[in-house]
Amino acid sequence: MKDYKKDFVLFFNTIKKLNIPKRAILLILSIMIMSNVLSLAFPLFFGNIINGIVSKSFYTIKMNLLYMFLCFVVSTVLDYKNQKMIIKLSYSVELNIKEELFNSILEMPYSRVYKIDKGRLVNNIESDSTIFSSILFDNMNLVVQTISMIISLIFMVYISPILTLVTIVTFPITFMIYIYSGRMIKSKEIEYTKMHDSFMSFLYESLSGLKSIKIFKVENKWNEMFRKNVMDINEKNIEKFNVQLVTQVIIGVVTFLINNLNIILAIYLIFNGRLSLGMMTAFNEYSDRFKGVLLLLSKLNSKIQQVSVSLRRVGEIVDSESIGKIENVNDKERYNKIEKIEIKNLSHTTQSSIEVFKDTNINFYKNNIYLIKGASGSGKTSLLNILSKLIDEYTGEILINGIELKCYSEENLRNKVSYVTQDHYMFSISIRENISLYRDVPLEDIENICKRLNLHELIINLPNQYDTVINDEGLNFSGGQIQRVCFARAIVSNPDVYLFDEITSAIDQKNIEDVLRIIEEISANAIVLLATHENFKFNVPIIECSVMNKRIETNELNLLQNV
Numbered sequence: 001m002k003d004y005k006k007d008f009v010l011f012f013n014t015i016k017k018l019n020i021p022k023r024a025i026l027l028i029l030s031i032m033i034m035s036n037v038l039s040l041a042f043p044l045f046f047g048n049i050i051n052g053i054v055s056k057s058f059y060t061i062k063m064n065l066l067y068m069f070l071c072f073v074v075s076t077v078l079d080y081k082n083q084k085m086i087i088k089l090s091y092s093v094e095l096n097i098k099e100e101l102f103n104s105i106l107e108m109p110y111s112r113v114y115k116i117d118k119g120r121l122v123n124n125i126e127s128d129s130t131i132f133s134s135i136l137f138d139n140m141n142l143v144v145q146t147i148s149m150i151i152s153l154i155f156m157v158y159i160s161p162i163l164t165l166v167t168i169v170t171f172p173i174t175f176m177i178y179i180y181s182g183r184m185i186k187s188k189e190i191e192y193t194k195m196h197d198s199f200m201s202f203l204y205e206s207l208s209g210l211k212s213i214k215i216f217k218v219e220n221k222w223n224e225m226f227r228k229n230v231m232d233i234n235e236k237n238i239e240k241f242n243v244q245l246v247t248q249v250i251i252g253v254v255t256f257l258i259n260n261l262n263i264i265l266a267i268y269l270i271f272n273g274r275l276s277l278g279m280m281t282a283f284n285e286y287s288d289r290f291k292g293v294l295l296l297l298s299k300l301n302s303k304i305q306q307v308s309v310s311l312r313r314v315g316e317i318v319d320s321e322s323i324g325k326i327e328n329v330n331d332k333e334r335y336n337k338i339e340k341i342e343i344k345n346l347s348h349t350t351q352s353s354i355e356v357f358k359d360t361n362i363n364f365y366k367n368n369i370y371l372i373k374g375a376s377g378s379g380k381t382s383l384l385n386i387l388s389k390l391i392d393e394y395t396g397e398i399l400i401n402g403i404e405l406k407c408y409s410e411e412n413l414r415n416k417v418s419y420v421t422q423d424h425y426m427f428s429i430s431i432r433e434n435i436s437l438y439r440d441v442p443l444e445d446i447e448n449i450c451k452r453l454n455l456h457e458l459i460i461n462l463p464n465q466y467d468t469v470i471n472d473e474g475l476n477f478s479g480g481q482i483q484r485v486c487f488a489r490a491i492v493s494n495p496d497v498y499l500f501d502e503i504t505s506a507i508d509q510k511n512i513e514d515v516l517r518i519i520e521e522i523s524a525n526a527i528v529l530l531a532t533h534e535n536f537k538f539n540v541p542i543i544e545c546s547v548m549n550k551r552i553e554t555n556e557l558n559l560l561q562n563v
């Protein structure tokens with residue numbers, strides 16, 4: 001029962017968060033109730049017609065036929081109008097949830113998103129949101145059906161209290177069955193969603209790694225894994241539906257037995273003149289509706305269990321705090337140029353418990369290029385991830401102009417720190433947008449940097465020049481070209497700190513020279529950190545730092561050596 005209460009609260013809290021038009025919901029609900037009440041009068045009219053036949057009263061037959069026809073027309077029109085409103089509203093609710101989820105994922109600190117299974121995120125947006133929006137209308141239907149159940153009950157009591165008493169005996173029995181089956185369905189649902197999440201991840205990884213799958217000719221193995229995944233999911237689904245089915249069969253058997261008992265009792269009452277044939281037919285109809293609602297509840301119960309699992313998953317994403325949004329930097333400092341970064345007693349351990357840094361100290365100052373060197377896995381990328389706030393799990397202090405990095409919002413940092421990561425990515429948007437990434441950058445600046453990076457000639461020969469869309473009609477750049485576009489993306493906003501991670505790995509010697517000359521220029525007014533395994537020849541003094549034994553240290557001997 002506690003679980004039901006929790007889910008109930010969660011459901012209404014989520015509804016509150018979403019911008020669902022309450023007036024539309026109320027209107028839909030009222031029409032549903034009206035149409036249902038109208039259809040409930042049918043059995044009574046029908047019963048009266050039968051009684052009219054028995055007593056040969058044509059007037060009764062005629063009038064009841066007319067009432068039935070009128071009720072039918074009005075409830076059909078209402079149903080039609082309502083269905084249209086429901087479809088419109090359900091799509092808008094679904095989109096609303098999807099938007100809220102997608103937004104929450106984008107706002108979430110990267111260190112948190114990184115830990116969440118990507119398949120799960122896709123499932124959150126795609127399937128959890130659909131389940132949630134559908135339950136909203138199922139719940140409305142539940143309200144309507146419950147009302148119709150109560151009205152049916154009133155008619156039943158009006159026709160025959162004894163028969164009604166026999167019918168409602170089923171209630172506690174079915175209720176216990178729902179509670180028990182609900183628990184079973186929920187545990188199956190949790191297992192199923194986990195499997196589905198990992199299946200989505202498998203698909204996501206297979207498509208990302210398609211090249212390797214083809215190169216190493218492991219399509220058969222991947223097919224096998226796909227089949228296994230699908231079969232496991234199917235099995236879990238079948239288990240879940242079996243529980244539902246067994247529940248329905250048990251409830252069906254219970255209601256059948258009670259039905260027969262009712263018929264015997266009704267015949268007895270008719271023989272004793274306490275019930276008419278017409279009213280027996282009407283009672284049967286109402287009790288069928290009454291039991292129909294119970295069956296509907298059993299189906300809905302399994303859906304509610306599914307939704308409660310989805311609700312919790314949606315809640316975990318939507319309610320997650322967005323650390324990156326907190327801004328604790330005063331106005332003066334917000335607009336100041338970054339002059340220095342002081343790292344004091346920095347320690348960082350990965351989520352897989354690898355200690356990358358331990359009590360390390362180092363300072364970085366403006367007008368300098370810092371070459372960050374170190375063996376593979378020593379922590380170069382981790383340092384850049386921490387400085388760009390992609391990772392915020394560290395102890396010690398990182399002071400930017402004397403203020404702790406954690407006090408800067410991601411938004412503020414975005415304008416001050418540019419980071420070119422090892423995974424170079426171009427989006428399916430235009431080249432100009434790929435470089436500006438929707439920041440306020442004049443086309444002229446984009447063209448200038450592209451000229452210096454030998455990209456301009458290539459771009460102006462494309463059909464739509466800088467407005468040409470990547471991935472459209474198969475357009476794509478080579479690895480080195482993409483790397484240069486990502487480099488341009490970091491440069492155009494003119495930040496205070498540049499973080500470059502292996503940015504020349506795919507670039508040829510001639511272009512490397514151009515990139516180095518640009519780095520020299522930008523370092524005149526910025527802090528540049530360049531993580532690399534290469535021995536670059538710079539024309540300005542550089543500071544070489546080595547990352548090893550969980551520390552970052554400046555190698556003073558290398559100062560000026562490259563000049």
Ligand SMILES: Nc1ncnc2c1ncn2[C@@H]1O[C@H](COP(=O)(O)OP(=O)(O)OP(=O)(O)O)[C@@H](O)[C@H]1O
Binds near residue numbers: 350354374375382
């Ligand atoms: N997301 C992560 N989750 C868990 N461990 C990680 C993660 N990223 C990196 N690590 C671990 O942190 C350590 C430092 O990795 P990092 O990528 O910073 O090294 P690196 O010096 O940049 O290596 P390379 O030169 O090969 O790029 C490694 O032991 C790595 O296994």
